Amino acid sequence: MSLRTISSATALALDQHLLSTGSFSLDQLIELAGLSIAQCMTLLSPPSKSPHILIACGPGNNGGDGLVAARHLHHFGYRPIVFYPKPGSKEVYGRLRAQLDFLGVPFTDDFEVELGRCDWVVDAIFGFSFSGPVRDPFGSVIALLAETTKPVLAVDVPSSWHVDLGPPADGLGAAYSPDVVVSLTAPKECMRAFKGRQFVGGRFVGQQVADMFGFDVPPFKGCDQVVEVVAVGERL
């Protein structure tokens, strides 16, 4: 199924619509998004095969999705570890972090060491509202992700890519392409340049909202919160 992509401006308008007219709370949206990421991991590789998941969380909502994913991955039998060097200021992030402490999910300050130990990496650094430049420590993390042989799942977009234009022509991120991207609600424009496995997660909206913003509700099955999609629009 070929899904339409949305621009970063449309993604922002959709997000604001869900939080205002749609009456969703940020807690709800992050919970369902993070759950869909964790569910995607179970489809990619079960905890018996790949228990060690390293989750790199950025300072915004994308990082919040990563914190929620870490909690669900723990419940699903994985052994997640979280790199969260720049906690954001929203109150919900503090609670999501405390929920992980409560479960005994560890945090790390050393991304590189844990990258060597893990089976999979989740890139929950930047989402649809990203615009550069990338500052350290995230610059170093993305450079490591560009080089690693470990499989990487990116949340919503590959961090450091231009949300509308795709990977930068050179410099940081030009060499970075995760193995899997889970687009939240709808693929962003940059996904036209992506060659890996593509999923859509975050089952928030019906056809009416999709029509309003010009995207497609993907063919989720049963009660799944995530679905693999074959292609997203025309290639750039």
Added chain:
Amino acid sequence: MSLRTISSATALALDQHLLSTGSFSLDQLIELAGLSIAQCMTLLSPPSKSPHILIACGPGNNGGDGLVAARHLHHFGYRPIVFYPKPGSKEVYGRLRAQLDFLGVPFTDDFEVELGRCDWVVDAIFGFSFSGPVRDPFGSVIALLAETTKPVLAVDVPSSWHVDLGPPADGLGAAYSPDVVVSLTAPKECMRAFKGRQFVGGRFVGQQVADMFGFDVPPFKGCDQVVEVVAVGERL
């Protein structure tokens, strides 16, 4: 697997623990509980076979779980309709209701008429904090549920049952036994008197919290949010 039951007092203490030390928001707990109810319905009967789900929501958090379940059931392909005669005062309930309006999920004022039309009923009227008496319109609803031939799924406990002691000896609720109960987090004491199919939903806590409150984390599979359990402790 035989699961331990918890008393209404323990259920209240656990709930307060999750919302304080556990750092969960009510939004999160209701979202995950309601999602587990909707997932259970997909296990019981797919939308192609039983599209019409009537959801009776009470004024408290059990009703909130029902509102969330209605939204996910809509996304899963069912055609839910909601009976919500006494909306509670918490702000989250208003938002959950608005989310259903936003999706075009209908509400009804006539439970009896819709009971005649539906394929399944969800009893989300009262939960673990219930203590009688039952007032109308819920008394009339429970009387109808006691008589109906339509299958009924109750959220957490069968509404009008004493949470610790089970069904009343006579009067309202004595003749009411739903076909399915989805206990949230852990079965309540009254479940020892229940003869139908039993599930546990609401995947919030780890073994440490379960040990603290004296219950069992049920054997959830994969990324499932609900699991069928064979028996809950000794029969009364």
